Amino acid sequence: MFKTIFGKLITIFIVILIIAFTVTGVMLNYFLDRIETKDKIDGLNEYCDVVNYVFVNYLFIVNSSSYNTDQKSLAENNLSSYLNSLNGLTGLFIWIVNQQGNIEIYSPRLSLPIIREYTDNSGKFMLPDSRQFQYLISEEGRSISQIGDFNGFFKQPVFTGNPEWGDTWLTVGKSYRYKNSNGKVITYAVYLNTPVPEIQANRKKVLGYFLISVSVAVFISIILVYIFSLRLSRPLKQIKNAAKVIAGGEFTKRLEIRSRDEIGELAGTFNQMGVALQNLEEMRRGFIANVSHELRTPMTSIRGFIEGILDGTIPPERQSYYLAIVRDETNRLNRLVNDLLDLARMESGEVTLNLKPAEINELVRRCVIKLETLLVKKNITVEADFEEEDMFATADADAIERVLYNLVHNAIKFAPEDGKIKITTKKQKDKITVSVEDNGPGIENSELDMIWDRFYKSDKSRSRDKTGTGLGLAIVKNIINEHNQQIWVESESGKGTVFTFTLDRTDEGDKKEE
Numbered sequence: 001m002f003k004t005i006f007g008k009l010i011t012i013f014i015v016i017l018i019i020a021f022t023v024t025g026v027m028l029n030y031f032l033d034r035i036e037t038k039d040k041i042d043g044l045n046e047y048c049d050v051v052n053y054v055f056v057n058y059l060f061i062v063n064s065s066s067y068n069t070d071q072k073s074l075a076e077n078n079l080s081s082y083l084n085s086l087n088g089l090t091g092l093f094i095w096i097v098n099q100q101g102n103i104e105i106y107s108p109r110l111s112l113p114i115i116r117e118y119t120d121n122s123g124k125f126m127l128p129d130s131r132q133f134q135y136l137i138s139e140e141g142r143s144i145s146q147i148g149d150f151n152g153f154f155k156q157p158v159f160t161g162n163p164e165w166g167d168t169w170l171t172v173g174k175s176y177r178y179k180n181s182n183g184k185v186i187t188y189a190v191y192l193n194t195p196v197p198e199i200q201a202n203r204k205k206v207l208g209y210f211l212i213s214v215s216v217a218v219f220i221s222i223i224l225v226y227i228f229s230l231r232l233s234r235p236l237k238q239i240k241n242a243a244k245v246i247a248g249g250e251f252t253k254r255l256e257i258r259s260r261d262e263i264g265e266l267a268g269t270f271n272q273m274g275v276a277l278q279n280l281e282e283m284r285r286g287f288i289a290n291v292s293h294e295l296r297t298p299m300t301s302i303r304g305f306i307e308g309i310l311d312g313t314i315p316p317e318r319q320s321y322y323l324a325i326v327r328d329e330t331n332r333l334n335r336l337v338n339d340l341l342d343l344a345r346m347e348s349g350e351v352t353l354n355l356k357p358a359e360i361n362e363l364v365r366r367c368v369i370k371l372e373t374l375l376v377k378k379n380i381t382v383e384a385d386f387e388e389e390d391m392f393a394t395a396d397a398d399a400i401e402r403v404l405y406n407l408v409h410n411a412i413k414f415a416p417e418d419g420k421i422k423i424t425t426k427k428q429k430d431k432i433t434v435s436v437e438d439n440g441p442g443i444e445n446s447e448l449d450m451i452w453d454r455f456y457k458s459d460k461s462r463s464r465d466k467t468g469t470g471l472g473l474a475i476v477k478n479i480i481n482e483h484n485q486q487i488w489v490e491s492e493s494g495k496g497t498v499f500t501f502t503l504d505r506t507d508e509g510d511k512k513e514e
Contacts, residue, residue, distance in 0.1 A: 009232075010222060010229070032207075040170060048143075048172060048173070050086075051096075052174070052190055055105070056178060058075050061075040063182075079105065083105070090194075093107055093192065094106065094192055096188055096190055096191070097137070097189045097191060098188050099137050101126045101134075102125065106125075128153075129153070131151045136173050136175045137188065139175065140175055142174070142175045144173045145170070169196060171191060172193075173192070174190055175187065232263070235255075235263050235267060236263065238255055239270055242254075243270075254274060255267045286453075305323070306326065308322065336471075339471040340471065342475060346475070353395075354397075354398075356395075356396075358394075359391070359392055360391045360392070361386050364404055364423050364425070367408050368382055371408055378415065378418075381418075381420045382420075383420065383421070383423070385425070394503070399479045399483075402475070403501065404436070406472040408436055410473070411497075414440030415440045419438065421436070422435075422437040432502065434500065434501055438497055441493070442491045442493045443497055451473055476501075485503055486501065487499065
């Protein structure tokens with residue numbers, strides 16, 4: 001069960017529901033108990049005052065000489081009727097206790113077995129334990145409220161044997177004082193009792209409804225989690241199956257997941273990975289094809305010319321010419337192998353830069369001098385625009401010189417006869433920007449992102465220059481990346497191309513010159 005998303009989700013969800021509803025149920029039960037009991041106590045206190053009011057009227061009539069025997073008997077009957085009515089309406093046990101603990105008046109629900117149980121030798125019906133009355137009657141205005149067996153009073157079988165009562169009761173009592181016409185003070189207490197099961201009835205109903213709602217909520221939640229897990233697991237299965245396909249070498253596989261959540265983002269990232277892997281595979285195949293082509297073409301030429309010389313097909317007077325071609329092709333092979341080795345070392349992180357202050361303008365001058373033969377051959381004008389005469393940057397001088405050489409050489413290849421190349425160096429805050437611009441045919445927008453790829457050459461480049469290896473810009477990109485700098489190209493078809501890169505500016509070189 002725990003091996004599937006549905007199993008994990010439903011288990012976690014049910015555990016969370018159980019914890020949440022358990023805590024909620026416990027707190028609900030606690031507060032219902034508190035609220036129900038408090039409300040009941042407040043209500044019983046009010047009933048105590050009402051009973052006391054009726055009892056005071058009864059005492060006034062009984063203790064007054066103004067009333068005859070019949071009237072006093074009627075008052076006693078009225079008090080009994082009231083207690084019976086109140087008992088019938090509320091189900092309360094009602095009794096009034098004097099200072100000695102005798103139960104003077106009580107509701108009829110205190111049946112004869114109870115009366116007999118609590119009748120002493122003198123025939124008086126009284127409370128057997130002084131704790132049941134002494135504290136309350138000792139002072140006027142005192143009140144008590146407790147839940148239990150009232151110090152053993154409700155331990156009798158007549159109570160415990162009744163499932164509606166039990167031995168747990170809520171007892172509320174209040175003490176009162178009455179002063180008759182003779183000045184005699186009578187202290188007494190009014191007790192009201194109700195069984196706790198009656199108090200808990202409403203709470204049980206609420207908890208019952210609560211359990212029903214919990215069951216319904218759990219059932220609905222399981223259905224919703226099931227539906228949600230299906231919606232969650234279905235795209236994940238698609239991703240898993242697509243991953244297997246890509247792992248098998250089919251990089252054209254794509255996902256069609258349109259959700260806007262994290263799974264949709266994962267699917268989008270997966271598709272990007274597929275595109276990257278497909279491009280990488282195409283680059284790998286292209287790289288092998290290009291390397292094979294770049295190696296095979298000069299080797300074929302070399303072999304053909306040497307065989308022509310050896311078998312006498314090429315006459316002696318032409319051998320020097322073809323040997324010169326063999327030498328050029330050998331040099332081209334040597335450059336290709338060296339560039340491949342350098343690029344491999346850069347990409348593997350084996351090249352360690354020697355960073356120190358380098359005078360950028362001086363590096364530009366060196367590159368122009370080295371390429372002077374090519375510039376003169378095509379009659380290309382070089383314009384140098386230096387913001388300052390000396391501009392120092394933290395860089396590996398040899399590596400940056402190679403960058404400049406490749407960029408200027410590339411500009412010479414693309415510039416037309418009698419063309420123009422402009423090299424610019426500028427300060428921008430803590431950076432130096434170096435730009436190499438030519439007025440050649442430019443680069444198509446569709447090719448701008450591919451010019452940094454190994455062996456990438458546009459058709460125009462191949463037609464104009466056969467000496468390049470197609471690795472120059474890839475090497476340039478790697479060198480600039482190793483310097484943690486940026487390089488970019490701006491070009492428009494028919495309007496030339498500008499390559500620009502940045503370096504960290506430093507003033508250490510200026511200080512040394514001073």
